[in-house]
Amino acid sequence: MTKNKKEKQEKEIKETEIKINVPIEDSAELPGEQALNSGEEQNRIAELEKQAALYKDQYLRTAAEFENYKRRTDAERSEFFAYAGEKVLGEMLPVLDDFDRTMESFDKSHDKDALKKGIDLVYAKFRSVLEKQGLKPMHSDGTKFDVNLHEAILQQPDESKEPETVLNTVEKGYYLKDKVLRHAKVVVSSKPE
Numbered sequence: 001m002t003k004n005k006k007e008k009q010e011k012e013i014k015e016t017e018i019k020i021n022v023p024i025e026d027s028a029e030l031p032g033e034q035a036l037n038s039g040e041e042q043n044r045i046a047e048l049e050k051q052a053a054l055y056k057d058q059y060l061r062t063a064a065e066f067e068n069y070k071r072r073t074d075a076e077r078s079e080f081f082a083y084a085g086e087k088v089l090g091e092m093l094p095v096l097d098d099f100d101r102t103m104e105s106f107d108k109s110h111d112k113d114a115l116k117k118g119i120d121l122v123y124a125k126f127r128s129v130l131e132k133q134g135l136k137p138m139h140s141d142g143t144k145f146d147v148n149l150h151e152a153i154l155q156q157p158d159e160s161k162e163p164e165t166v167l168n169t170v171e172k173g174y175y176l177k178d179k180v181l182r183h184a185k186v187v188v189s190s191k192p193e
Contacts (some may be wrong), residue, residue, distance in 0.1 A: 098122040138173035140184045151183040159188040165189045
């Protein structure tokens with residue numbers, strides 16, 4: 001029975017396939033219907049052409065706006081880099097003025113104590129301006145040598161210090177905020193031979 005049932009289902013599927021495979025173009029159209037469809041198609045084509053023109057116009061406008069945006073940002077970026085140091089230099093002008101006054105004062109009267117006091121004041125102001133910009137000195141003496149912070153220019157045997165300890169800073173290192181701006185040049189201890 002199951003075999004007959006299966007054959008019956010296969011026959012129904014084949015009949016359904018035959019019904020589906022009947023070509024649509026074989027159906028006859030009335031002459032008035034063809035003219036009606038042709039008019040509708042023309043309207044639809046005209047509508048699609050209008051939409052295509054609208055989308056093309058929007059695309060061209062967007063592309064032009066993007067080009068203007070690129071040009072404007074390139075100009076702003078160039079100006080930014082050209083005048084990047086403006087703020088720092090503006091803050092350093094009072095320091096320069098103080099140096100000028102100190103030098104004039106020294107030229108008028110060769111008072112060493114007044115010159116020393118003037119230079120100390122200018123130096124303090126100069127350091128203050130640099131610190132305000134994020135410059136911090138690196139303190140290296142007595143610390144463990146670190147290749148990320150230090151540049152060893154000399155190794156010196158020293159029994160009193162652990163090997164690879166910074167004995168002396170020849171040239172100070174500096175941070176700009178959290179980034180190393182300049183590595184410290186240091187003398188490093190080594191094992192005595």
